[in-house]
Amino acid sequence: MFYHVLSCIFVGNMFFLTSKQRQPIMTFSEPSMHDQILSTAKSLFIQQGYHGLAMRQIAETLGVTKAALYYHFKNKEELFMVILESYLDEMETGLDRILAVQGTCRDQIRKFVECILSQPAEERAIIRLASQEIGQVSPVVRKAFARVYHEKFIGKVESILQTGIDRGEFRPAQAEIATHALLGIM
Numbered sequence: 392m393f394y395h396v397l398s399c400i401f402v403g404n405m406f407f408l409t410s411k412q413r414q415p416i417m418t419f420s421e422p423s424m425h426d427q428i429l430s431t432a433k434s435l436f437i438q439q440g441y442h443g444l445a446m447r448q449i450a451e452t453l454g455v456t457k458a459a460l461y462y463h464f465k466n467k468e469e470l471f472m473v474i475l476e477s478y479l480d481e482m483e484t485g486l487d488r489i490l491a492v493q494g495t496c497r498d499q500i501r502k503f504v505e506c507i508l509s510q511p512a513e514e515r516a517i518i519r520l521a522s523q524e525i526g527q528v529s530p531v532v533r534k535a536f537a538r539v540y541h542e543k544f545i546g547k548v549e550s551i552l553q554t555g556i557d558r559g560e561f562r563p564a565q566a567e568i569a570t571h572a573l574l575g576i577m
Contacts, residue, residue, distance in 0.1 A: 425463050427453060433474045437516045441471055441524035468528050476539060478517040483543035490547065496555030500573070503548065507577050515577075518544075545570060 422430070432449050439448075446467050450457045464470040489502045507515065521540070525533055552573070553566035561569070 424455070424459065428460060428463055428470070429474060429477070432470050433517065434513065436471060436474065436524070437513060437520055440520075441467075441527040446470075468532060471524075471528065472532060472536060475517065475521045475536065478514070478521075479539060479543040482518075483547070486544070486547040490551070496551050496558065496560045499551045500548075500555070503551070504573075504577065518574075545574075548573065 428449065431452050432444075435444050435449055435452065444467070446457050446460050449470075450460050453459075460470075464473065485506050486503065489499050489506070492499075492502075521536075525536060528536070549566045549570040552561065552564075552569045555561040556563060556566060556569075
């Protein structure tokens with residue numbers, strides 16, 4: 392992206408306007424329409440749930456047509472799943488960072504809890520939204536989400552707990568049940 396710098400030159404009694412092409416030092420851009428849709432839809436899904444929200448409402452809130460939404464997302468189900476999976480990607484990144492640091496399983500769980508509790512309430516609400524509303528999507532999508540949810544989130548937490556149990560850091564328990572109990576109190 393380039394812009395033109397206009398300058399004025401006076402030579403005797405004459406005035407000349409010149410132009411030079413320059414690159415901007417810094418550019419500012421608004422979030423893409425795709426990102427605006429995701430942000431708005433996330434807030435609306437959290438407020439109204441999956442079944443209570445229509446694509447029309449998202450479009451009206453954004454001040455765009457429904458066609459603009461459908462240009463970016465095939466349907467409401469796809470939009471919903473992109474929001475959930477994007478949260479899982481963030482959680483996976485956080486968990487991978489925690490797992491990469493050497494320390495006890497107790498320390499890893501503490502860091503995980505701190506990570507979750509330090510998130511804004513709206514972010515934490517996404518996982519609750521997933522558990523409450525996943526039954527609204529098609530069985531094929533629900534099954535695919537369950538696999539990704541376990542792979543990126545639940546399975547990693549369960550692995551930390553199982554390792555801690557095996558090392559004697561935690562009392563003997565079923566890691567799967569302990570994982571759901573831990574997440575339930577957060």
